[in-house]
Amino acid sequence: MRLFWIVAWSLSAAVAWGQPEDSPPSNVNARYRVESVELQPGGFNNLSASLRNRLQGLVGAHFDQASFDELGRRIRDELRNARVQMRVVRGSEPDQVSVVFEVLLSNRTEFDMSLPRVLYHSKQNFTFGLETTVRRGRHTFSGMALTDNDQLIERYSGVGAGYEVAPARRVRFKMQVASWRSQWSGVTEQAANGDLYRARQHFDPTATISISRPLTLQLGVSVERLEMLQPAAAHQLSSAANLTLRYQRRWELGPDATQGLEASYGIRSASAALGSDFVYTRHHWEARYQHRRGHSEWNGSVEAGLLVGRAPLFERFTLGNSRRLRGWNRFDLDPLGSDRYTHASLDYRFRWLRLIYDTGAGWRRNAPLVLRHSASAGVTASGVTALVAFPLRNGSIEPLFLLGTNF
Amino acid sequence: MNSAALTVALFVTTLPAGDGLTVHLRNNDISVSAARLEVIRDPVLTRLKSGSSVAFDFHLALWSGTRSNLRRRAFERFVVSYDLWEEKYAVTGLRKPRISATRLSPEAVGPWCLQQIKLANIDLTRDERVWVRLDVRAVDPKQDADLFGADGVSLVNLIELLSRPAKRDNLRWTLESGALRVSELKP
Numbered sequence: 001m002r003l004f005w006i007v008a009w010s011l012s013a014a015v016a017w018g019q020p021e022d023s024p025p026s027n028v029n030a031r032y033r034v035e036s037v038e039l040q041p042g043g044f045n046n047l048s049a050s051l052r053n054r055l056q057g058l059v060g061a062h063f064d065q066a067s068f069d070e071l072g073r074r075i076r077d078e079l080r081n082a083r084v085q086m087r088v089v090r091g092s093e094p095d096q097v098s099v100v101f102e103v104l105l106s107n108r109t110e111f112d113m114s115l116p117r118v119l120y121h122s123k124q125n126f127t128f129g130l131e132t133t134v135r136r137g138r139h140t141f142s143g144m145a146l147t148d149n150d151q152l153i154e155r156y157s158g159v160g161a162g163y164e165v166a167p168a169r170r171v172r173f174k175m176q177v178a179s180w181r182s183q184w185s186g187v188t189e190q191a192a193n194g195d196l197y198r199a200r201q202h203f204d205p206t207a208t209i210s211i212s213r214p215l216t217l218q219l220g221v222s223v224e225r226l227e228m229l230q231p232a233a234a235h236q237l238s239s240a241a242n243l244t245l246r247y248q249r250r251w252e253l254g255p256d257a258t259q260g261l262e263a264s265y266g267i268r269s270a271s272a273a274l275g276s277d278f279v280y281t282r283h284h285w286e287a288r289y290q291h292r293r294g295h296s297e298w299n300g301s302v303e304a305g306l307l308v309g310r311a312p313l314f315e316r317f318t319l320g321n322s323r324r325l326r327g328w329n330r331f332d333l334d335p336l337g338s339d340r341y342t343h344a345s346l347d348y349r350f351r352w353l354r355l356i357y358d359t360g361a362g363w364r365r366n367a368p369l370v371l372r373h374s375a376s377a378g379v380t381a382s383g384v385t386a387l388v389a390f391p392l393r394n395g396s397i398e399p400l401f402l403l404g405t406n407f
Numbered sequence: 408m409n410s411a412a413l414t415v416a417l418f419v420t421t422l423p424a425g426d427g428l429t430v431h432l433r434n435n436d437i438s439v440s441a442a443r444l445e446v447i448r449d450p451v452l453t454r455l456k457s458g459s460s461v462a463f464d465f466h467l468a469l470w471s472g473t474r475s476n477l478r479r480r481a482f483e484r485f486v487v488s489y490d491l492w493e494e495k496y497a498v499t500g501l502r503k504p505r506i507s508a509t510r511l512s513p514e515a516v517g518p519w520c521l522q523q524i525k526l527a528n529i530d531l532t533r534d535e536r537v538w539v540r541l542d543v544r545a546v547d548p549k550q551d552a553d554l555f556g557a558d559g560v561s562l563v564n565l566i567e568l569l570s571r572p573a574k575r576d577n578l579r580w581t582l583e584s585g586a587l588r589v590s591e592l593k594p
Contacts, residue, residue: 026460026486026488026499027458027459027486027488028488028489028497028509029488029489029490029491032491063458065460085457087457088457088459089491090491095492097458097491
């Protein structure tokens with residue numbers, strides 16, 4: 001019976017999905033004009049200027065439930081841990097309505113469980129992560145189990161835990177601990193020169209400060225204790241101070257069009273003064289742009305990284321995974337990862353269709369830069385994407401298959 | 408179309424049904440009506456009176472011969488809203504061409520939706536036995552929440568989705584006809 005309803009919902013959603021953009025589900029109150037928009041209690045003071053403007057801009061317009069639903073979600077996002085209910089009531093004059101958002105600060109304990117990483121890669125096999133979150137008021141506790149053979153040059157598997165607290169509206173503190181077991185491919189073992197480790201324990205306290213609404217600064221330290229393979233049972237410590245400046249902004253261009261820009265710069269610096277056996281500095285730049293109109297969505301990104309000094313292998317840059325140069329196998333590019341890289345990607349989506357072009361290069365100091373390209377095509381639905389990715393090169397081309405979420 | 412089916416198709420037939428579901432056969436089209444189908448009640452009523460619209464999924468299925476032989480099914484989604492000034496209900500079907508009704512009483516919403524759904528062009532022989540079942544479900548707003556958010560797949564939402572029928576029977580209605588023989592139909 002449940003299967004039946006899932007099928008029925010899917011078909012019903014397909015019926016709704018087939019409607020043109022200008023004919024959303026009807027609400028008879030759409031013929032009334034909005035007399036006022038209120039947020040109770042406290043008013044709009046705790047909301048961003050853009051959201052306040054958006055809410056007040058709907059006064060005088062005809063009631064549009066989809067717009068107000070979307071704004072209700074944005075209010076909930078901005079007022080963390082709050083539940084938001086929308087109520088539409090008669091206005092003071094006939095043919096007018098007032099919209100009231102009621103904010104209920106949650107004192108109850110909320111539990112969530114998610115799969116932040118699910119991926120099958122035909123060359124790299126499975127990546128799978130499970131995360132549980134318990135949230136009460138301003139406090140969030142999380143636990144995680146993960147096996148990842150995509151992001152780094154190693155497969156790392158293990159468990160982690162985190163705690164996050166938001167003592168003020170613009171400040172958040174977060175602390176994470178994790179224990180990872182590392183596995184290496186044969187080509188990496190052959191190429192490595194005594195830098196491989198068996199396991200690592202990770203400790204990462206950070207503070208995130210919202211400087212202004214689109215700009216945040218993250219400060220912290222990252223401590224990694226490595227259990228080296230050679231010599232056996234030896235330990236090394238990698239301690240780094242890190243700083244990330246991030247800009248995130250989203251604009252609404254119309255009833256069915258948005259654009260967003262996200263840019264960040266991060267630096268991580270490890271030195272002997274922090275007790276680190278590794279001394280290095282790692283820079284990372286990234287910018288992403290998204291434009292969405294109707295069923296069309298464009299995503300463009302550029303990123304680059306620079307690693308100077310002797311760093312552990314988990315800090316090295318990887319291309320040829322589910323996010324960069326998707327048609328390539330990362331071990332064919334560099335089994336030890338690179339210490340410099342640049343990458344750009346153009347991702348187009350129309351309804352369920354997804355097309356991606358990637359270009360980038362990873363190289364080492366004093367080595368030549370070889371620019372590579374790949375193209376991917378596939379389908380995406382409800383957050384699940386299936387892609388076939390090809391390296392664009394002369395000679396034999398072996399397509400790769402990727403299936404999963406969040407890539 | 409065989410001759411027997413053609414003969415049956417000429418009948419305008421009303422079949423008595425169990426559980427208040429009445430099955431009609433007109434020109435090869437099966438439709439149903441119900442003596443009572445009151446879908447406007449809490450918690451849907453509260454949402455409607457708060458100015459929000461509520462979607463209802465209607466599923467009509469026909470079995471013939473044996474109960475395992477599903478012959479035809481139809482889905483429709485209707486959106487119901489409550490006019491805050493006129494204090495009446497409005498319904499819109501989502502399939503094209505759009506059909507809608509306004510100024511309905513709460514009791515009239517379910518029957519109006521039923522009038523819009525049918526199983527068209529079914530060839531039935533006189534000796535066949537048929538069963539008809541109607542499932543109606545109010546779409547919970549949480550149901551539309553993304554299972555696949557920016558943070559990945561929410562297992563809690565998935566579990567909640569799959570367990571919802573047992574927890575929220577007040578948002579679901581099922582009406583069934585008994586076993587009905589086509590040859591017994593009378594105009």
